[in-house]
Amino acid sequence: MTVEDGRLSDRQRISWLRLIRTENVGSATFRGLVDRFGSAEAALEMLPELVISGGARRLPRIPSVAEAEAELDIARRAGAQLVAIGEPDYPPMLRRMDQPQPLIAIRGEPSVFRRPPVAIVGARNASLVGIKMARMLAAELGGQGYAVVSGLARGIDAAAHQASLATGTIAVLAGGLDRPYPPENIELAAGIAARGGAVVSEMPFGWEPRARDFPRRNRIIAGLALGLVVVEAAHRSGSLISARLAGEMGRLVFAVPGSPLDPRAAGTNWLLKQGATLVTEASDIVAEITPLLSNSVPQPAGLAEPPDHSAAPPPGDHDRAGIVEALGPTPVSLDEIIRHSGLHPAQVFTILLELDLAGRLERHAGGAVSLLPDGGR
């Protein structure tokens, strides 16, 4: 099954949702499974067998059709949709990510994704000057046709959203779409969706955000934007992680300077020392982003036509043991594993999928993988 330019059928969307909501199935595993078995529906059928082959001690929890239908129903009633990666409403920038989310929940106006997006993030305990700066930049960028992306947090994030409410802003949540955090910004989230912007999340409806969900949210913020501006940030703060992720994805990184005696500028000044572009006004951002705009709306890139693996026999237990033996806590590339194992690439893919589903594999940037210690299961 491929989604080249059309929409998923209702039945396909149910399968996609069940598969992505399955334990141990992340974006990379999802893509691997669809590549291997041709469709999410086929992958779901094979899942129990794969997990057992991977060495899991119990079967993963796979949501039922009824559960998936219930989530779609909740979404529909909340005015939201679950958009698949090759569908027209899927954010074009997200498709460019290393491991894009196969399905993303969107509430609001998806046409906002067609505006060139710039992320503005920063400290929750921002200073008045920082808030003012965030507002200035967001209002100016919004007025010039940019979509302002942020994380709905207190402080800089909220200021950036507020100042670009009228022109279209995108909030990325760490929890489910119906669980905006913090509570004081619930109304802001509703306003964003109602006024031509969008609120997005990769998490299921009803999901209360935990601390570890925020780095995943930060990854989507960075991925959604052409560039990321950090307005105020202390040393070792979350905004610096977002900036690192943005840099790793090839997004532009900007920082607003501040006095070295102001701890809320320690992170942004550090970014500037690392080579971030210094921002004192919106034109500093526009000057760097403009050259990228001709490519800013890439062609829809669906899931690729699955490679033909029919010629390869399924891997045997001996093959599995060999791969597990060869892997360790240090990430290695797929190519290295294939070369080392002497197996058919399709066999290696299958074994890695099995390990992944069994919760024994960690996926890294660039397609590298490592084995989780047994305690990780």
Place this chain on the structure above:
Amino acid sequence: MTVEDGRLSDRQRISWLRLIRTENVGSATFRGLVDRFGSAEAALEMLPELVISGGARRLPRIPSVAEAEAELDIARRAGAQLVAIGEPDYPPMLRRMDQPQPLIAIRGEPSVFRRPPVAIVGARNASLVGIKMARMLAAELGGQGYAVVSGLARGIDAAAHQASLATGTIAVLAGGLDRPYPPENIELAAGIAARGGAVVSEMPFGWEPRARDFPRRNRIIAGLALGLVVVEAAHRSGSLISARLAGEMGRLVFAVPGSPLDPRAAGTNWLLKQGATLVTEASDIVAEITPLLSNSVPQPAGLAEPPDHSAAPPPGDHDRAGIVEALGPTPVSLDEIIRHSGLHPAQVFTILLELDLAGRLERHAGGAVSLLPDGGR
């Protein structure tokens, strides 16, 4: 006459002082005259003739021997000395400048010039945070063995001097050594000289600083240092001129960032956008300066042995007219003039010296010259 490694005789120093204090004789003209005639004394004898050949309507005012002796006497009684380029006490960094001062007045402890020098400059109406930053950097650099160079102005300059009083600081004045400006820093200047630092000036004793003398002072500040740090500076402020001069001389340029909403950071943020090194702590400066230190105390470079011009006949009126014809308000290099004129280089040098002494020539960086409009005389 050359000053390779010894000191000037009293008679030589009188001649040097008379020549450099002569109207229209700057550092470049001084060097040209000594190169051409072999000594300051010989140049003084030729001066009236050269000036007339250059087209001046009146003879320049040449200080008498008695006047020069009087200035030397005032200096001696003020605990100061007039140090010639090539003498051991002459600041080594100044020798590296494009057009170094042949004589400089120094009060205090010349050994401070042997410490690697870093200039710290900035706004007169500095904020408390700026003052604190200047103090921090100056104290830290002083403690690590650097000499802090500044301009004795209010605000950042004074803070930098004060914080490095104990370790040795260098103040450059726009007026005479006995005319520190502003008056509130007269005591600071005395303290600098008394506590192992030095106060320097290229201007005569008794000279009250005028507005146009400050850019000349800024040039010496930049020239004296391996790098120049701007702590706070508004748009188009004098500190930015110092930074430009420092950059042109190949000195490192540093700037302390600040909030874009603080007008006193507009200049430093602008410098950072132009490529200045961002400073939040002294180690940022030290990291860049350290690699230069192996070359930081250059070999004493005296006035070069004069080239042998004896083979060239003196230029004629026709030659002079040709050069004046060829020159205009746009700076051109000496090489171009020599090639264009077809004259012997020595003849071109002589004509340019004449024009210079007659107040008709402007000298630019890199040895280029232009003709001043007639009104400039």
